[in-house]
Amino acid sequence: MASLPDASANVKLGKAFASSRDSLRQDMEGGGGGAEGLNTVTSNGQLFPTPSRLDDGHDGDLLTAIEDRDLQRGLAQRHLSMLGIAGSIGTGLFLGLGFAVQTGGPLGALLGYAAIGLVVCAVQFALGEVAALLPVTGSFVRHAEFLVDPALGFAIGWNLVYGNMLSIPSEITAICVLFQFWTDINSAVFIVVFIVLTVGVGLTLVRVFGEVEFVFALLKILLVVFLVIMGLIINLGGVPGTERIGFRYWQDPGPFVEYIAAGDWGKFLGFWSVMTGAVFSFAGVESLAMAAAETRNPRRAIPRACKRVFARIIIFYMLAVLIVGMLVASNDPRLDGSGDNVAQSPFVIAASAAGIPGIASAVNAIVITSAWSASNQSLLAGTRVLYGLALKGQAPKVFLRTTSWGTPYMCVGLFTCFMFLSFMSLSKDAITVFWWLVRLTSAGVLVSWSSILFNHIRLRQALRRQNIPASRLPWQNWWTVYSSPAALVMCIVILFTSGFSVFTKDNWDPATFVSAYLDIPIVLIAYLSWKFLRRTKIVSLDEIALKDAFEQAEQYVEEPEGKKKGWIRAVSWIWD
Template sequence: MSEKFLKQPGSTGSEDDVEAKAITETNVQVEPQHGGAHIVDEHEENDLSRSLSQRHIQMIALAGAIGTGLFLSLGGALQDGGPLGALLGYLLVGLVVCAVQFALGEVSALFPVTGSFVRHAELLVDPALGFAIGWNVVYGTYLSIPSEISAVVVLIGFWTEKLEALWITLFILVTFLVGIAFVRFYGEVEFFFATLKILLVTGIIIMGLVIDLGGVPGQDRIGFRYWNNPGPFVEYLASGSWGSFVGFWAVMNNAVYSFAGVESLSVAAAETKSPRQNIPKACKRVFARVFLMYLSSVLIVGMLVPSNDPSLSDDSGTAAQSPFVTAATRAGISVVPSIINAVVLTSAWSSANQSLLAGTRILYGLAIKGQAPKFFLKTTKWGIPYWCVIVQTLVATLAYMSLSNGALTVFYWLLDLTACGTLISWSAILFNHIRMHQALKKQGISSKELPWSNRWTPYSSRVALGACILFLLTGGFSVFVKGNWDTATFISSYLDIPIVITAYLGWKLFKKTKFLSLDEIPIQDALDEMREKPEELIPPARGWKRLNVLWG
């Protein structure tokens, strides 16, 4: 694997020589030679504040990726696929996420714009694709905030079911205040919650090992007992080897849902310090940490809880649903449920905060390109697109629908429309990356000129794109099994696909956009802009800072 940060084409000296050369050239102004187009818009350059550091964006991505999917959904994966089926399912989706993260890092380093892969689609594929993907993400993030706030109320119900409307009002207000404040304040809030989640996951893994190895007084050593009985796989919707494979494949939906959020790492690229260095670093490190934590958690759960345990069918939405709680309860540890419920509660609220950041910044990016009303471009004096935040907060009041059973049903139907949005976003990221490398080849530009590149990513993106399309098309396969039809599952699995296609074709016909030829993709403009406005090099970690395993 070949990796580099801001190396100059043709550099062959040592790392120190490269850094010295880059620092020497920070005052050199290079005029764009390819039409003079500006990749980073003047609104982003002048109106937003570059206040997020590497530790912020890494922990924001961690906070988004480690959420209710890990704490509550592993039970469903274990029940459908068995301990080995769940582990293999998360491993396969994790490898796809690796390809997505590296593709996102390479493209974002070259095009560090607000809106991330949505704006990349306009620069690399077709403005109509950016419109369709962008509004799909905005719709999904806007509805996810009331969804997460409703989840917060359910989690509070683990302790008390009183004053539900008051709790909804409080969390909407606090979410608004975090969204309208300095973006650095948002970064610090997410940094704190991500740290809580990492500590909890680490503690759970250690607790699981202690329980499994017989470290709890009065408890026998478990080992891999449940891999033998009831077995490593579960027969799902069929019998025999085919049933075991179907059970393994059923894990994919849970795994995709669990990993959702890692793609939002670069949506605030224009508000990140030195994005061409920090975003690629974050992409690498966030993936490694999330991947290891998920695989470790899936392995531990599969060792501690049998796949046929009745508690795995719990759908309360509270800590009682977590297989970690089941494992602790079986071991006689009573304090764990409340601890997990408290951290899952912060996870739900943290996810609402992240959805607000992603939704507002992508809407801001759409407004920059004339694909959303221009008033969304207005920012506070500290660089926050306040109309984007206000509108998203108003949509958050849909959380009050959860107080009525009938209204809650309608609300979840609305939410189901975006359930496959994560796979559509991942597919867009991978397609953007493939197009970038095709344009490099067509225009005769070496990938070594990119601010960050890897030799294997052009191939991994193609394989991962095929996998994402396969996951997308088979996401609702269970409804096609005789006697297993479910309208809500079909809608959540497939309806978003024609919505995105309709939005793409509608904008294309309305604005008469065209699919960009490889020669038109502004690779050279982006390289010229990178040299014209070089970033200050980030010094390598020294001393005790090298021991930092979270964001260093």
């Protein structure tokens, strides 16, 4: 068994992590169920000092006694990598790409996704550096409390809960759109079925959840590879009876689409309009660290997953965007469901045009499972953030209740209530509701990415102020000092311009304006309200307890990593 870490260091670090302890004490009193005895034994055999019942979750180790006792470390590094892939390959890729090509043109869509891909790169590496040092449930939400201000952690946390609450019905609404490819059965049937399935997976063991999403992620990767190969075959005239397309659609209607305005300015606006959909498409990659307290060897697994997921997602998305731009014309009415057409995935459009029997239906079916998988991932991320908020006294303590197998079932129950927002598609065109939810979700994602980047900037500033070399970080990269500020500026600019179309002549639309900008006042009100009520202060760079965090990180004993044998070694490159 590992030696007992210094108790005073852990207590001091816990105090720093919850600097508003005195104001939060009343919220937690009597809640959470403190640990009985002096120590909590972690899954790898380490002992952590457990404070009194009143302080449980506030003054203890960075990994608080409550989460270490009530949650189970059931996620391995392969689960994290595939969770990141599963969460980000959903309707944003399979359905949203059609809108990107339609408004930006094939080249505009490719450039737009490339720009957001660079931002995602910066976000992933920033998250990996901070989460490797501070692997806690809630990830960057609790990092914001430790590195910036408890009020910011409160605001970002509830914003993330709200964003994931909307992300799930957006995926279910997209499923309704996709089912219209086959049938005109009332969408309520599909909504109920997928709500039940999502809740069922959300209540299982986290390890079972990880295995389910692991399989789904493999299916998605195989689907993307298949679609890219199929797209190339169709494009090059490899299907009997079809002619070679090549880059025909890059010539006519053209590589860019004029959006709202004419000329080069209109083409730029078309390119910029791709940004919001691209953000939604990449949403989910940042949530792989949300369940850090349920992850084995988090200081090794999280950085590895951040690095691997980024590389694979960029490759998949760039190839997919390129192929879609070659297969479908930007003026195809089936991309947005105009007239008598139902909105379809561009891949389904291409397969139908090629006349390949059964391919269109098979692709549509796997796209539907991908949407469901993305909703599962949003449920995991959102419920763990809500649990983390309750842990710090920033949400009702009822959300600390877990099943005997470690699932926060009250958190799942709250998210279930918001899944019924997908019934909005019954009274309004489903694709319209889908894009409302996309804009709402994208704004929340941009706020989350901004928080991750700002947390990282604060961490690096604190390291310099306290004369601690960055080389002591469990994982660090020299370029993140430059990439984080640049990506933060980009996120803020996209956030404030995401609804630019409503400010142009004759294009005012209240629903679009609200869905694009509602998140900004929500976050500001949450931040200022908690700051006023609890009188929190921005943490001084000198007072951030980094030395204690490093001491704890260096005392952490990782479980040994077994060597892969047999056939698994041939495919493990996907996640390792």
